[in-house]
Amino acid sequence: MNGPPKLARPDLVPDPDRGRETMEAQQRDIASEARFADDFEFDPATIIDGPLATPDEDPPLVAGIDQAFLDDRVISAIVVSRGGEVVERVYAVTDLSIPYIPGLLAFREGGPILDAVAELTSTPDLFVFDGSGRIHFREAGIATHMGVVLDVPSVGVAKSLLCGTPTRSVEGLAAGERVPIESDEDVTATAGERIGYAVQTRQYDSPNRHINPLYVSPGHRVGAATAADLVLALADGYKLPEPTRRADAYADEAKSLVDD
DNA sequence: GCGACAG
DNA sequence: ATCTTGTCGC
Numbered sequence: 001m002n003g004p005p006k007l008a009r010p011d012l013v014p015d016p017d018r019g020r021e022t023m024e025a026q027q028r029d030i031a032s033e034a035r036f037a038d039d040f041e042f043d044p045a046t047i048i049d050g051p052l053a054t055p056d057e058d059p060p061l062v063a064g065i066d067q068a069f070l071d072d073r074v075i076s077a078i079v080v081s082r083g084g085e086v087v088e089r090v091y092a093v094t095d096l097s098i099p100y101i102p103g104l105l106a107f108r109e110g111g112p113i114l115d116a117v118a119e120l121t122s123t124p125d126l127f128v129f130d131g132s133g134r135i136h137f138r139e140a141g142i143a144t145h146m147g148v149v150l151d152v153p154s155v156g157v158a159k160s161l162l163c164g165t166p167t168r169s170v171e172g173l174a175a176g177e178r179v180p181i182e183s184d185e186d187v188t189a190t191a192g193e194r195i196g197y198a199v200q201t202r203q204y205d206s207p208n209r210h211i212n213p214l215y216v217s218p219g220h221r222v223g224a225a226t227a228a229d230l231v232l233a234l235a236d237g238y239k240l241p242e243p244t245r246r247a248d249a250y251a252d253e254a255k256s257l258v259d260d
Numbered sequence: 261g262c263g264a265c266a267g
Numbered sequence: 268a269t270c271t272t273g274t275c276g277c
Contacts, residue, residue: 067268
C-alpha cells in the first residue's frame with residue numbers, strides 16, 4: 001500500500017509525436033542520466049523465484065512487465081511477485097500512436113507502460129522489462145528509459161541482440177553460462193564497454209538442437225554482471241525469467257478479456 | 261543504394 | 268509483436 005513509484009523525471013517521459021531527431025536526442029539525455037552500476041536497497045543474493053530455502057526469508061518485490069497487442073491498442077501488464085508468490089497484477093489499455101521502429105521502442109510502448117505503472121498499489125524493488133536496456137544504439141533501451149523516468153532499479157531482457165558484439169560464440173552455451181556483450185561501432189558514445197550479457201537460463205541435453213540465449217542488460221541502477229545474476233536467479237526451468245512469463249500470460253489473459 | 265536492427 | 272496445429276526429438 002505504498003503506491004506506485006512517482007515520475008522522477010516527467011520531462012523525460014517518451015513522447016511519440018516529436019520526430020526522430022528529438023527522440024534520439026532525448027535518448028542521449030536518458031543515457032547520461034542512467035547509472036549502469038548497482039545502486040539499490042535490496043540484497044541481490046536474496047532474489048529468488050520459487051520455493052524458499054528457509055521459511056523466514058523475505059525476498060524483494062519484483063515486477064515483470066510485458067505487452068500484448070490488439071489492433072492499434074496495447075495491453076500493458078505488470079505482475080508483481082515476492083519469492084515466486086504473486087502480490088499484485090495490473091494492466092492498462094492504451095491507444096498506440098507510432099509503429100515499431102528499431103531503436104525507438106520506448107516511444108511506442110513507454111507511455112503505455114507508465115499507464116500500467118500508475119495502477120500499482122505496491123512499490124516493486126526491481127523492474128524486469130521485455131527488451132533491451134543498455135544494449136542499445138544510444139544506450140537508452142526501453143528498460144533504461146523507464147528506469148530513469150521512474151528512478152527505479154531495472155533490467156532489460158531481450159530474446160535477440162539489437163546491437164553490440166559477444167566476446168565469443170554464444171551457440172550452445174550450457175544453462176547458467178553467460179558471455180559478455182561489448183559495445184561496438186553501432187553503439188555510439190562508448191567503445192569496448194561491457195553493456196550486457198548473453199545469458200543461458202536453459203539448455204537442452206541433446207547435442208542436436210539448442211536454445212538461444214537471452215540478452216540481458218542493465219536498465220538503471222543495476223550493473224551488467226548483477227543484471228545477469230538476477231535474471232538467472234529469477235529463471236525457473238524456462239528460458240524466460242518467471243516475472244516475465246507471468247506478465248506475458250497476464251497480458252494475454254487481459255487481451256482476451258478486453259477483446260471485442 | 262545496401263545493410264540491419266528489441267517488440 | 269501477431270497469425271496458429273501439429274510435430275520432431277528426448
